[in-house]
Amino acid sequence: MRPIDLAREHGLSAQAIRNYDDAGVLPPTERSEAGYRRYTPLHAQALRAFLALRGGHGHQQAMDIMRATNRGDTESVYRLIDAAHVALLAERDTRTEVEAALGGLSVTTPAPAHGSPLTVGELARRLGVHPATLRTWETHGILRPDRDRATGYRHYGPDCVRDAEIARQLRRGGYLLPQVAQFIASLREAGGAAALSAFLDSWQDRLTARSRNLLTGAAQLDTYLAMLDQTRHSRSRSGH
Known part of the structure; x- marks a missing residue:
């Protein structure tokens, strides 16, 4: 041939x-x-x-x-x-872990906060956690706060506050930090909790095809x- x-x-x-x-x-x-x-x-x-x-x-x-x-x-x-x-x-x-995490959230997904960004202390009080916890979440990629160029202080905007709310719920549900980080990363990629459901379906289809x-x-x-x-x-x- x-x-x-x-x-x-x-x-x-x-x-x-x-x-x-x-x-x-x-x-x-x-x-x-x-x-x-x-x-x-x-x-x-x-x-x-x-x-x-x-x-x-x-x-x-x-x-x-x-x-x-x-x-x-x-x-x-x-x-x-x-x-x-x-x-x-x-x-x-x-x-599967991401899907389980989505199911572990409260029925109403926390909406982004409005108004000025929160400081680390303000967000910690809102969540009922220690400020060091927020810094640990940041280390694991769960939170991505902005930094003030002049002072270097962390500022938590609406999306960051939403992620922190979700992280708190997942941690209360027993999820480990790497699992929480994976879920938040998937949530960001999908564009929100509603879009994440469609994202998970598409992800399953890709796994099946592969x-x-x-x-x-x-x-x-x-x-x-x-x-x-x-x-x-x-x-x-x-x-x-």
């Missing part, structure tokens, strides 16, 4: 196939006397495996997996795949590994 023959199946260019070949994504390629690359069904399956792996692992890690596969380093292959599943599980757990992509990639890689084993066995029997 020619590069264009592999390319057509996936809507790629012949140059893309040559680039993947040079990058080590495909197994070693024989050349004709004229110097043209000759591809086989083994190369076609390697390309399918790489493109499928890319959906779940990303471009660079999919390349790393294929390179390790082609040099016979299956230990590295399995470690890379296992690491991806561990990372996905950790992200899934994080999402899990499915990892399965698809694993299936294609398994087929490729079986073909490699068969090819090596055939060469061993023929004495090559």
